Amino acid sequence: MQEHHNVFFILRHGQSEANVAKIISSSPATGTTTHRLTEKGHEQAHSAGGRFVEEFLSKYPGRELMIVSSDFLRAKETAEDVEKVVRSLPTQKVSLTLEPRLRERSFGTWEGQSTDHYNDVWQHDALDADHHVFQVESVNQVRNRATDVVNELNTHNHGKFILLVAHGDVLQILQTAFLRADPRSHRSLRHLENAEVRLMTPTMLPAQGDH
Incomplete structure (x- = not known):
């Protein structure tokens, strides 16, 4: 991963219908059209x-602030809820972009x-980061x-806050890159709860008031 020119945060989506049903929802055909946030999920996102x-x-x-989100409904709705809150600040600049590469990990069969x-x-992840x-x-x-x-966000931006909104496994795995850790260890990192925000690049925080 490149040297950071921006301050990155990660945010797991709020509680979704799939979370409540305890089913795996990783297919784009399903995730982009169904399994929205629950009422509790919207509350968590706000x-x-x-x-x-x-x-x-x-x-x-x-x-x-740049919000960059998976286009799965549960992540998209979380990002939109956060954007609405941020826009309540009268002078805050914020944008929202959907990014398919932040979609949930495909869980196959x-x-x-x-x-x-x-x-x-x-169990297989812990042994082989290339397994299928x-x-x-x-x-x-x-x-x-x-x-x-x-x-890519680092290449085209500088000095911004960037909030990545995605899914449990994707963000657990992405953290290993930020931490320069073995990707096989992703489940040993502290679990991201629904609608939890986590700072990824604390050393890049600008001085307060620095524009």
């Missing part, structure tokens, strides 16, 4: 937006099945597409 404003944006006035099968995949057991997308494939997004 709360996440409020915390983000309070903890970061309000302390760095004038710092432009487990698509539409119980989330209990995540563990079946993660159960026809899943490999850890390294996910890491590569997600880091490509980060690197």
